[in-house]
Amino acid sequence: MKAFAALYTALDETTKTSVKVEALAGYFRAVPPEDAVWALHFLIGRRIKRLIETRKLSDWAMAQAGVPEWIFAECYAAVGDLAETIALLLPPPVTCSARPLREWVEERLLPLRQWPDDKQRESLLAAWNEMDERQRFVWNKLITGAFRVGVSQSLVARALAQVSGLSAEVIAHRLMGDWRPEASFYAQLIAQDTGDAAVSQPYPFFLAHPMEGEPEGLGDPTQWVAEWKWDGIRCQVIRRQWQTFVWSRGEELVTDRFPELASLGAFLPEGTAIDGEILPWNGNAPLPFALLQRRIGRKLLGPKILAEVPVVLQSYDLLEWGGEDVREWPLEKRRAQLAELVTALAPTGRILLSEPVPFESWESLTELRRQSRARGVEGFMLKRAGSPYRVGRKRGDWWKWKIEPWSVDCVLTYAQPGHGRRAGLMTDYTFGVWSNGELVTFAKAYSGLTNEEIARVDAWIRRNTLEKFGPVRRVKPELVFELAFEGIQLSPRHKSGVAVRFPRIARWREDKPASEADTLDTLRALSSN
Amino acid sequence: MPLLQVDSDGLWCEAGGFHIDPWNPVPKALLTHGHSDHARPGSHAYLAGDPSRGVLRLRLGPEAHIETLPYGAPLTLGATRVSFHPAGHVLGSAQIRVECRGEVWVVSGDYKLSPDPTCQPFEPVRCHTFITESTFGLPIYRWDPAPQVFDSINAWWRSNREQGLCSVLFAYPLGKSQRLLAGLDPAIGPLFCHGAMEKMNAVYREAGVPLPETAFTGEPVRGKSWSGAMVIAPPSAQGSSWMRRFGPVSTAMASGWMRIRGRRRHRPMDRGFVLSDHADWPELQQAIHETGAETILVTHGYREPMVRWLTGLGKQARSLETRFDAEDAE
Ligand SMILES: [Zn+2]
Ligand SMILES: [Zn+2]
Numbered sequence: 001m002k003a004f005a006a007l008y009t010a011l012d013e014t015t016k017t018s019v020k021v022e023a024l025a026g027y028f029r030a031v032p033p034e035d036a037v038w039a040l041h042f043l044i045g046r047r048i049k050r051l052i053e054t055r056k057l058s059d060w061a062m063a064q065a066g067v068p069e070w071i072f073a074e075c076y077a078a079v080g081d082l083a084e085t086i087a088l089l090l091p092p093p094v095t096c097s098a099r100p101l102r103e104w105v106e107e108r109l110l111p112l113r114q115w116p117d118d119k120q121r122e123s124l125l126a127a128w129n130e131m132d133e134r135q136r137f138v139w140n141k142l143i144t145g146a147f148r149v150g151v152s153q154s155l156v157a158r159a160l161a162q163v164s165g166l167s168a169e170v171i172a173h174r175l176m177g178d179w180r181p182e183a184s185f186y187a188q189l190i191a192q193d194t195g196d197a198a199v200s201q202p203y204p205f206f207l208a209h210p211m212e213g214e215p216e217g218l219g220d221p222t223q224w225v226a227e228w229k230w231d232g233i234r235c236q237v238i239r240r241q242w243q244t245f246v247w248s249r250g251e252e253l254v255t256d257r258f259p260e261l262a263s264l265g266a267f268l269p270e271g272t273a274i275d276g277e278i279l280p281w282n283g284n285a286p287l288p289f290a291l292l293q294r295r296i297g298r299k300l301l302g303p304k305i306l307a308e309v310p311v312v313l314q315s316y317d318l319l320e321w322g323g324e325d326v327r328e329w330p331l332e333k334r335r336a337q338l339a340e341l342v343t344a345l346a347p348t349g350r351i352l353l354s355e356p357v358p359f360e361s362w363e364s365l366t367e368l369r370r371q372s373r374a375r376g377v378e379g380f381m382l383k384r385a386g387s388p389y390r391v392g393r394k395r396g397d398w399w400k401w402k403i404e405p406w407s408v409d410c411v412l413t414y415a416q417p418g419h420g421r422r423a424g425l426m427t428d429y430t431f432g433v434w435s436n437g438e439l440v441t442f443a444k445a446y447s448g449l450t451n452e453e454i455a456r457v458d459a460w461i462r463r464n465t466l467e468k469f470g471p472v473r474r475v476k477p478e479l480v481f482e483l484a485f486e487g488i489q490l491s492p493r494h495k496s497g498v499a500v501r502f503p504r505i506a507r508w509r510e511d512k513p514a515s516e517a518d519t520l521d522t523l524r525a526l527s528s529n
Numbered sequence: 530m531p532l533l534q535v536d537s538d539g540l541w542c543e544a545g546g547f548h549i550d551p552w553n554p555v556p557k558a559l560l561t562h563g564h565s566d567h568a569r570p571g572s573h574a575y576l577a578g579d580p581s582r583g584v585l586r587l588r589l590g591p592e593a594h595i596e597t598l599p600y601g602a603p604l605t606l607g608a609t610r611v612s613f614h615p616a617g618h619v620l621g622s623a624q625i626r627v628e629c630r631g632e633v634w635v636v637s638g639d640y641k642l643s644p645d646p647t648c649q650p651f652e653p654v655r656c657h658t659f660i661t662e663s664t665f666g667l668p669i670y671r672w673d674p675a676p677q678v679f680d681s682i683n684a685w686w687r688s689n690r691e692q693g694l695c696s697v698l699f700a701y702p703l704g705k706s707q708r709l710l711a712g713l714d715p716a717i718g719p720l721f722c723h724g725a726m727e728k729m730n731a732v733y734r735e736a737g738v739p740l741p742e743t744a745f746t747g748e749p750v751r752g753k754s755w756s757g758a759m760v761i762a763p764p765s766a767q768g769s770s771w772m773r774r775f776g777p778v779s780t781a782m783a784s785g786w787m788r789i790r791g792r793r794r795h796r797p798m799d800r801g802f803v804l805s806d807h808a809d810w811p812e813l814q815q816a817i818h819e820t821g822a823e824t825i826l827v828t829h830g831y832r833e834p835m836v837r838w839l840t841g842l843g844k845q846a847r848s849l850e851t852r853f854d855a856e857d858a859e
Contacts, residue, residue: 012790014799067668068841074834075669080791088669088788137790424791451795452768463852 024159083140164190239268271323276315448505545609561638562622581621617651619704653819666831695755
């Protein structure tokens with residue numbers, strides 16, 4: 001546990017991926033396989049269901065620390081995390097344990113659920129008493145099933161690649177599917193290559209550059225192909241040797257996050273690689289990206305979220321066909337082959353073709369671009385006719401021509417502290433716009449400012465609080481922010497009569513006095529176009 | 530009328546005709562210490578503890594009219610007798626004792642009880658009413674002993690040196706920086722300070738506080754290697770172009786807030802060391818207890834929980850609204 005808590009701390013303390021990989025590799029080299037495999041289990045986000053109600057945990061911690069409930073609540077508000085609050089509040093430990101992770105997990109953690117209350121309590125108090133604050137924090141997180149650490153599966157794979165001498169792709173592949181946290185699995189994981197290396201390998205993605213200036217600069221419009229720019233997750237779907245691999249642009253294997261695409265894979269001919277976008281789709285139009293984000297945030301994909309946010313593959317390029325690399329084929333030839341394939345697979349309901357948008361002139365395309373918002377897309381992609389599929393960020397053949405998001409300038413009216421990473425800082429804001437000389441609340445937003453700005457806004461709020469209602473503070477109507485959002489609807493349920501979707505802070509308008517913020521009429525006008 | 534009360538300019542003493550740590554310019558200001566939320570320029574005349582003379586001169590400018598008193602020496606002001614007593618916070622920091630017709634009030638300013646070689650230790654002063662800070666007034670705030678913290682800072686520096694990195698440690702220029710310098714092991718490598726610190730270091734050395742040798746970071750020099758060095762810089766330098774000259778760095782911050790993971794992660798830094806020039810929860814309790822005061826007025830930080838806690842212990846406790854902004858000063 002000591003080594004695992006130290007690893008957690010090292011990973012938590014740095015933002016540099018190289019340092020994280022180094023720390024992971026160092027840990028895996030130092031511990032026996034039966035500990036390594038449990039660490040792996042937790043690191044890649046597999047969880048144990050909560051073993052104990054948090055209520056009991058807090059009660060026992062309060063009793064042990066000798067503090068009343070109200071002060072526990074104050075501490076929790078300042079820390080923003082229950083496991084950490086308990087770790088910090090408990091009296092200092094009596095001894096420091098050297099028990100290995102496997103023993104803690106298998107003998108002290110997993111049996112907790114079947115034990116009666118008094119045995120649970122006794123075991124927990126004993127554990128807390130032999131752990132320092134860092135170990136306690138990790139332990140509490142494991143007990144409550146909320147352990148999370150800032151490493152991706154691909155980072156863990158890189159570290160294990162370093163330890164084993166295998167490639168990170170092989171490790172990522174071996175980590176897929178079902179496995180039990182047992183020493184034998186860990187041994188197989190780092191065993192020398194058994195020929196599974198090249199099977200899953202994706203192609204490097206070709207990336208578009210943002211367009212500068214007007215499309216006229218691109219010259220003859222007949223030399224360009226336009227497609228709507230979809231707001232999803234860029235991916236490659238690969239079918240080789242009766243296996244399907246879905247790779248995200250971060251070169252992370254996400255096959256098990258998208259069962260829809262995994263099952264689509266079974267219909268693909270052997271030796272196929274498709275480039276496209278994972279889109280949340282309601283049957284005939286894209287759903288907002290934020291819904292997809294919500295789905296990605298879930299560790300467990302239940303039937304409810306799968307039904308609420310189904311995905312399709314919006315395909316736009318073909319990279320491998322019949323086991324052959326076809327990236328040098330001209331765009332038209334790749335697309336024609338892809339179109340034929342998509343037509344054949346249409347009955348699965350899992351794949352679409354991102355059709356070219358016909359246009360006569362740059363003016364007519366500019367006109368069409370105004371439909372972007374209504375169609376739920378981000379603008380256009382422009383691809384040079386006849387071009388091959390290139391590697392990386394090479395300029396010239398692919399351009400993205402995005403629309404600006406909707407935005408208004410509004411005034412900060414209420415604030416309250418955030419949770420987790422932003423604990424204790426005022427980060428949850430409520431905004432208003434002017435209507436008949438009064439500020440009407442119309443949106444709440446949490447994100448979008450830099451850390452430095454958050455600190456300054458926080459200090460300002462503390463000095464300019466007019467009233468407090470519990471954690472909520474009404475502040476002087478003085479600070480102006482530009483708020484961007486995805487959609488706007490008239491809504492009788494809101495005082496302002498309008499509701500915006502997915503609002504976020506675009507920037508802090510320090511140059512604007514509150515009197516110059518936008519009005520409710522401006523918002524209403526936006527909703528009508 | 531209470532002996533001290535908050536008016537629009539600060540903590541006002543009617544009987545003595547002076548303010549303590551005023552936030553607006555006033556005729557007569559008594560200062561607890563040099564942090565910017567307590568010592569603000571513009572007042573006509575200042576009175577403070579002797580060892581803070583250099584600090585206040587630097588902070589308030591060459592024109593300011595500053596007088597000082599040795600710790601413990603009484604002075605009559607109007608109907609009151611005032612004296613300054615060490616607060617253990619930073620060089621020259623004082624608790625201000627105000628006595629009037631047998632009634633004694635003590636204004637703590639900011640304070641800590643843990644030992645610090647760069648300033649005189651906190652001295653408990655008996656009083657009827659104690660005005661205490663409560664920056665870290667929650668029981669989650671509990672500091673490890675300073676030597677343990679310095680061991681881990683030195684270990685971090687050593688490991689950076691081995692990897693060829695320059696260590697950059699962010700800390701506030703007055704107090705925290707000098708305490709760090711005094712605790713760092715100069716055998717590990719050369720020590721450099723941002724200009725803001727060097728000026729304050731000179732003031733400390735002049736006051737007789739022994740600090741290891743440091744050098745000013747100076748103008749960027751092409752080709753100079755910073756590998757293995759320790760640089761102490763104000764938090765505002767973080768992410769600025771000033772940082773570029775050091776090449777590959779590992780960064781850290783030393784502050785009491787670093788005890789909270791959310792606060793540590795809030796800044797894009799490699800390490801956060803828990804080192805504060807304010808009292809932690811047990812120290813606050815101890816200090817308040819040792820004054821013997823029946824009435825406690827609470828400023829700074831977590832006021833409401835502290836008031837409720839003290840009330841629960843049977844004391845008269847109230848929150849006092851001031852403009853001492855501990856988050857900027859820490
Ligand atoms: Zn201070
Ligand atoms: Zn202060």
